[in-house]
Amino acid sequence: MLTTALLVTVMVNGESVQRFVEPRLSLADFLRRDLGLTGTHLGCEMGACGACLVSLNGSAVHSCLMLAVQADGLSVDTIEGLAESGFISDLQTAFHERNAMQCGFCTSGMLIAARECLAHGGVPSREEIRDALSGNYCRCTGYQSIVDAIETVAIARAEKEVGGPV
Amino acid sequence: MSNASDIPFAKTTKYIGAALPRATAKRFLFGRGRYTDDIEVPRMLSAAFLRCPYAHARILAIDTTNARKFPGVHSILTGVDLARICRPWVGTLTHFAGMKSAPQLPLAMEKAVWSGHPIAIVIAETRAQAEDALEAIQVEFVELPAVVDALDGLNEHSALINEAAGDNLIYATQIEAGTIAQAFEDAEIVEADFIFGRHTAVTMEPRSILANFDPSTGRLDVHQSTQTPYQFQDVYARHFNLSEANVRVVAPDVGGSFGMKLHVYHEDMAVVGASIISGRPVKFTADRMESFASDIHARDHRVRARLAVSSEGILRGFDVDDVTGVGPFSTYPRTSVVEGNQVVRLIGAAYRVTDYRAALRVVAQNKNQMSQYRAVGHPVAFAVTEYLVDLAARKVGLDPFEIRRRNYLTQDMYPHTTATGYQIERLSLEICLEKLHEVMDYAAIVAEQERLRRTGVYRGIGIATYVEITNPSPAFYGVGGGHVSAQDGCILKVTQSGEIQCMISVTEQGQGTEAIIAQIVAEAVGTDIATVRVFTGDTDMTPAGGAAWACRGAGVGGETALQAGKKLKKRIVEVAGAILHCPAHHLTLVDGRIVDAQQHTRMTLRELAHLSYFRSDLLPAGRPAELTVAHHHGPSGFPFAFTNGIHGSLVEVDVETGIVKILKHWVVEDCGTVINPLLVEEQIRGGVVQGLGAALFEECRYSASGQLLNGSMADYLVPMACEMPDIEVYHVETPTRDTELGAKGCGEAGTAASSAAALNAVNNALSVFGASITQIPMTPERILRAIGAVG
Numbered sequence A: 001m002l003t004t005a006l007l008v009t010v011m012v013n014g015e016s017v018q019r020f021v022e023p024r025l026s027l028a029d030f031l032r033r034d035l036g037l038t039g040t041h042l043g044c045e046m047g048a049c050g051a052c053l054v055s056l057n058g059s060a061v062h063s064c065l066m067l068a069v070q071a072d073g074l075s076v077d078t079i080e081g082l083a084e085s086g087f088i089s090d091l092q093t094a095f096h097e098r099n100a101m102q103c104g105f106c107t108s109g110m111l112i113a114a115r116e117c118l119a120h121g122g123v124p125s126r127e128e129i130r131d132a133l134s135g136n137y138c139r140c141t142g143y144q145s146i147v148d149a150i151e152t153v154a155i156a157r158a159e160k161e162v163g164g165p166v
Numbered sequence B: 001m002s003n004a005s006d007i008p009f010a011k012t013t014k015y016i017g018a019a020l021p022r023a024t025a026k027r028f029l030f031g032r033g034r035y036t037d038d039i040e041v042p043r044m045l046s047a048a049f050l051r052c053p054y055a056h057a058r059i060l061a062i063d064t065t066n067a068r069k070f071p072g073v074h075s076i077l078t079g080v081d082l083a084r085i086c087r088p089w090v091g092t093l094t095h096f097a098g099m100k101s102a103p104q105l106p107l108a109m110e111k112a113v114w115s116g117h118p119i120a121i122v123i124a125e126t127r128a129q130a131e132d133a134l135e136a137i138q139v140e141f142v143e144l145p146a147v148v149d150a151l152d153g154l155n156e157h158s159a160l161i162n163e164a165a166g167d168n169l170i171y172a173t174q175i176e177a178g179t180i181a182q183a184f185e186d187a188e189i190v191e192a193d194f195i196f197g198r199h200t201a202v203t204m205e206p207r208s209i210l211a212n213f214d215p216s217t218g219r220l221d222v223h224q225s226t227q228t229p230y231q232f233q234d235v236y237a238r239h240f241n242l243s244e245a246n247v248r249v250v251a252p253d254v255g256g257s258f259g260m261k262l263h264v265y266h267e268d269m270a271v272v273g274a275s276i277i278s279g280r281p282v283k284f285t286a287d288r289m290e291s292f293a294s295d296i297h298a299r300d301h302r303v304r305a306r307l308a309v310s311s312e313g314i315l316r317g318f319d320v321d322d323v324t325g326v327g328p329f330s331t332y333p334r335t336s337v338v339e340g341n342q343v344v345r346l347i348g349a350a351y352r353v354t355d356y357r358a359a360l361r362v363v364a365q366n367k368n369q370m371s372q373y374r375a376v377g378h379p380v381a382f383a384v385t386e387y388l389v390d391l392a393a394r395k396v397g398l399d400p401f402e403i404r405r406r407n408y409l410t411q412d413m414y415p416h417t418t419a420t421g422y423q424i425e426r427l428s429l430e431i432c433l434e435k436l437h438e439v440m441d442y443a444a445i446v447a448e449q450e451r452l453r454r455t456g457v458y459r460g461i462g463i464a465t466y467v468e469i470t471n472p473s474p475a476f477y478g479v480g481g482g483h484v485s486a487q488d489g490c491i492l493k494v495t496q497s498g499e500i501q502c503m504i505s506v507t508e509q510g511q512g513t514e515a516i517i518a519q520i521v522a523e524a525v526g527t528d529i530a531t532v533r534v535f536t537g538d539t540d541m542t543p544a545g546g547a548a549w550a551c552r553g554a555g556v557g558g559e560t561a562l563q564a565g566k567k568l569k570k571r572i573v574e575v576a577g578a579i580l581h582c583p584a585h586h587l588t589l590v591d592g593r594i595v596d597a598q599q600h601t602r603m604t605l606r607e608l609a610h611l612s613y614f615r616s617d618l619l620p621a622g623r624p625a626e627l628t629v630a631h632h633h634g635p636s637g638f639p640f641a642f643t644n645g646i647h648g649s650l651v652e653v654d655v656e657t658g659i660v661k662i663l664k665h666w667v668v669e670d671c672g673t674v675i676n677p678l679l680v681e682e683q684i685r686g687g688v689v690q691g692l693g694a695a696l697f698e699e700c701r702y703s704a705s706g707q708l709l710n711g712s713m714a715d716y717l718v719p720m721a722c723e724m725p726d727i728e729v730y731h732v733e734t735p736t737r738d739t740e741l742g743a744k745g746c747g748e749a750g751t752a753a754s755s756a757a758a759l760n761a762v763n764n765a766l767s768v769f770g771a772s773i774t775q776i777p778m779t780p781e782r783i784l785r786a787i788g789a790v791g
């Protein structure tokens, strides 16, 4: 077992952080434990549930499947950073108004998946939204409210784009 | 009805009944939820468990010498270490006459009784270090024959799990009402054998506990992902011999619970014990494999049932046998027999049936413990009932809606006592049935079904009624000696600036308890909801109460808050009257303003609070402004509040692959007064999906030797967004008159009959093949076997 700590430098939510980490430390544990960014959750630690999604150099990845050392030199955005930057405020508002979360445990991952789903513009069908969420389990909502919230944002963004109702 | 004040409560519907989003849920959208595993405290250690790899084994010796030398390890405890400080617990209640269950301790002693049974706890600087050390613990086992199938466990020659008991039968009961033999004489008879697989809660947040014992003061502080903190305060105090006033249990944000997080688990007791012994804070969070192996499982029933029906389609009697396998012992403190008990008592509850016989056997087996999970017993009872009712309809040539119309309890029959003894205040069965007929557009989907059938597309339509137990009185647990509160308590205080803080014993796991309590308090007091803050889940802060179980948050907690709010309003206008030299009964409170009979604002609550707290010298002598009230409320009147409703499901069965696609699901529900329709609908939808998961995908599969075969999220199928339909929810309101608020519960209604509706829908689709299926989950393989496509 390789246990000598290694120095990593990661851009986290726009700030450069340096830490010594054990080689076996997952990115999720690094964020949660070493940096106190507990908005990233662990539901399965095997890439199935999506609770641990973070944005790595702009695309959604499972932080449970990555080692902290693999993020060396890269840029990670967690739910805390995305929320505070205002980038997903329309999604947050829609989730809140539609009550698209109950216990909230899946919510960070859902927002990151939703952001990715809408990244390319356009208004996906409800089925496409449901497909896009297939790597994100939610045990509380039954998904419909989440689909509704994402659909609402997609439509609103498209309307803004063309400067009027579509 | 409990009236805390003589001011009548006029429902203004400003807040009660409004679809308001949950103010406090915003933190989840910013990653600012705070779950137990998020909490770190100084000098904290992490725990990991060594578990028995066998379903049933004798433990001859445990050697921890090498493991103790691992880096970071603080200590390793085994069964005997914890047995010294922990009184065993026994999962029986006296009102289940004759039930027996083996005493439990935090860690296995001479025998381990399921694969996953904790044997040793390692506490170390980090979880990873604790796990490293696990591998160096040496245990000498002798594997014993395992009881895996519940029916085998009843066999005379079966291995015994609890030798002292003499057999594996934990509990048995019989119900007989009317003359069952007569009911079946000259009747048409339909019958079926059902298998209900085991599934489990799979809360997205696994179980987690952080226990912090301070040996200098004897203070135990526990943060725990639970729905019932007061119950755990009682358990930890009694079993570890601590002063209860010195035990604090906090439930921070809880990432799903569904009944699973109210049972006593060996790991929780071991972590508390490890903190007491070490004098250090100890945290344990289950990983997903541990969750599958130790979170309670649900269902696991074999039911054989018969229904007698007249040729006119009048139901005459039910005859039921249920055998349920509950794992090696009965769960504490609520037992593992409530589920089976509800199965045999709820079957047929919606119908005019007086002849009834049922037998229940609850059997021990070497599997993980089985106990209460969302909708306890209801999904089994209604799958059996509604399947048989559909079968009866087919037998006598009636439409599924028509046979229900002919047999439901109707408005002229209340109050009603069921054949099994449940007292029902009032239901709205026939109203919900007609509403469902309308919203499904039944005629149209039947026509479409027939049209598609000719093209080789097999759709099925299923409906299923439920009658759900909510707002339980102490008849549930208290009368049997269980330390489970059926009442709740609430403290309301006016802050220095005239806002309201509410400390209430019902708890929040995302269903919106805090939101509806705020709505009720704002309305009852007569103030702006933005000035009401609700606090839950901390035994140091709120009065003791039942917290969250059996859908009691709105019905019991809501009434508690309502009466507390009325009390506070009365107190406020009394103080205002004294200040304003005006009779209190001429004053009331509207939107945080004290107004007189002419609707003139005389002062604001803010001004009143300011005077009360900062200028008490100006108040009339001897009249201190006591702007804090407490109120407790326990259900009285009917022992339970029964809700009702009906589900409709539209499915498509691919007869090549056996895959079922749920196209649409409808629910018409009646939970009494709806406090927040947005939240009720989301409770229903979430519940429906858990029921559909059970119907189609979810199953804890065991090998013949008692090994759990699919203990991971990749192998155990939780419903995904792409597999679930849109779900339409409609409300009918029949408030209970046992309370002023009139709310019953809604948290379990979605799960109570969605699997039954799906079962009926699939069978409706399969009927053209003369095939049927009576086992859930209805996996593709089982569907294909049912239609004879595979052997």
Ligand code: FES
Binding pocket: A041, A042, A043, A044, A045, A046, A047, A048, A049, A050, A051, A052, A053, A062, A063, A064, A065
């Ligand atoms: S925790 Fe990473 S996918 Fe579940």
Ligand code: FES
Binding pocket: A100, A101, A102, A103, A104, A105, A106, A107, A137, A138, A139, A140, A141, B204, B255, B256, B510
């Ligand atoms: S809101 Fe609880 S898991 Fe999604």
